Amino acid sequence: MKKQKRTTIYDIAKKLNLNASSVSRALSNNSNVSEATRQLILATAKELNYQQNSMASNLRKGQNQTIGVIVPHINQNFFADIIAGLEEVTYQKGYNLVICQSNESYLREIKCVNTLINQHVSCIAISICADFEDDSHLRNIKEHGIPLIQFDRVTDTLDTFKVLNDNEQASMEAVSHMIEQGYKRIALLEGPQNLNIFRQRKEGYLKALKKHNYPLVPELIKENAWTKELGAESTRQLLSLPEPPDAIFASTSDFSALGVLEVATKKGLKVPEELGICGYSNEPFTEITSPSITTIDQYSVSMGKAIANLYFQEIDFMDNGSHPQTVSIKPQLIVRSSTLRNKNRV
Structure with a gap:
């Protein structure tokens, strides 16, 4: 046809x-x-079924009521909720969203940025990919006069508006909770340390150990265990140690924590009695696993709304040389069955 x-x-x-x-x-x-x-x-336009090309119209006017968003993954609840929060605010303002996925690829992230620049979007909001190398493509956004907002995963080499979680404090609270539940050897599954969020979560883990006079045991820290598969493999390695951990903090994601739970279940370990498990991000499945998984709610919808509000309320300050604002959103520890070894101490 x-x-x-x-x-x-x-x-x-x-x-x-x-x-x-x-x-x-x-x-x-x-x-x-x-x-x-x-x-x-x-009348003739209606008869011919004419539809206005809003993008062309906006370009002629020198404006485009569209915000571009670049995320590492669209299919993760955390980023999906951020997009939902953004859309709730932008829709009320008559703006549209263009959503791009870097899929953790630096080259793909650069392509996403160039595409949005060429579409003359009003603003670009980005959470950088895992193999981020340098900020030249982000500087290119600013050079084109397009406001830039970084969120969650950010680079500190560029002074921009940022919307962040207090990852360090949240991790410290999570590890302290496990210590208070009587766990003695708490392992850490960490993500790529080139990303700010994983450095901060590790720092929170270390501070909690220090606060409670727990020794730092290097063999209990596993690098780049940030997917379900990598979380499972790291757990197998940890449980094969002469002195295995009695708790694992999957600071990377709930998917990693799910990998921990699956390995523990296959080995016949009782959770939380023999192994405590804590994840990060409050993915929906953490409520329905058996046992349910303790995690950290990052208030991702609120983060999305904060990104949009920064653009609509604060972005003009970028033009007068003032220091761009950073919005910090406090996450919340959600205690569930996977760490409740001592139910009298929650």
Whole structure:
């Protein structure tokens, strides 16, 4: 079936034997067009099923009511909720979202940035990918005069608006909770240390150990265990130690924590009695696993709303040389069955 050609202002102008500029003015409610001519053009536009190309119109006006968003993964609840929070605010303001996924690829992230720049978006919000190398493509955004907001995963080499979680404090609270539940050897599954969020979560883990006079045991820290599969493999290695851990803090994600739980279940370990498990992000499945998984709620919808509000309320300050604002959102420890070894101490 042949695709029907989209109707343009030139088609309307040809049918009415008018100039395209006259049609354009009428469709824009320009007062220089008589009411009779305007009504004729509107009727013809309806007859021909004309749909205005809003992007082209906005470009002619030098504006585009669209915000570009770049996330590492669209299919993770954390990022999906951020997008939902953003959309709730932008919709009320008459703005649209263009969503791009880097899939943890630096080269793909650069392509996403270039695509959004070429679309003349009003603002770009980004959470950087795992193999982030340098900020040249982010500087390119600013050089094009497009406001930039970093969120969750950010680079500190660039002074921009940021929306962050207090990852260090949240991790410290999680590890302290496990210590208070009587766990003695708490392992850490950490993510790539080139990303700010995983450095902060590790720092919170270390501070909790120090606060409670627990020794730092290097063999209990596993690097880059940030997927379900890597979390499971790290757990197998940890449980094979002469002195295995009695608790594991999967600071990378709940998916990693799920990998821990699956290995523990296959080995016949009782959770939380023999092994405590804590994840990060409060993915929906953590409520329905057996046992349910203790985790950290990052209030991702609120983070999305904060990103949008920064653009609509604060972004003009970027033009006067003032220091861009950083918004910090406090996460919450959600205690569930996987760490409740001592139910009298919650």
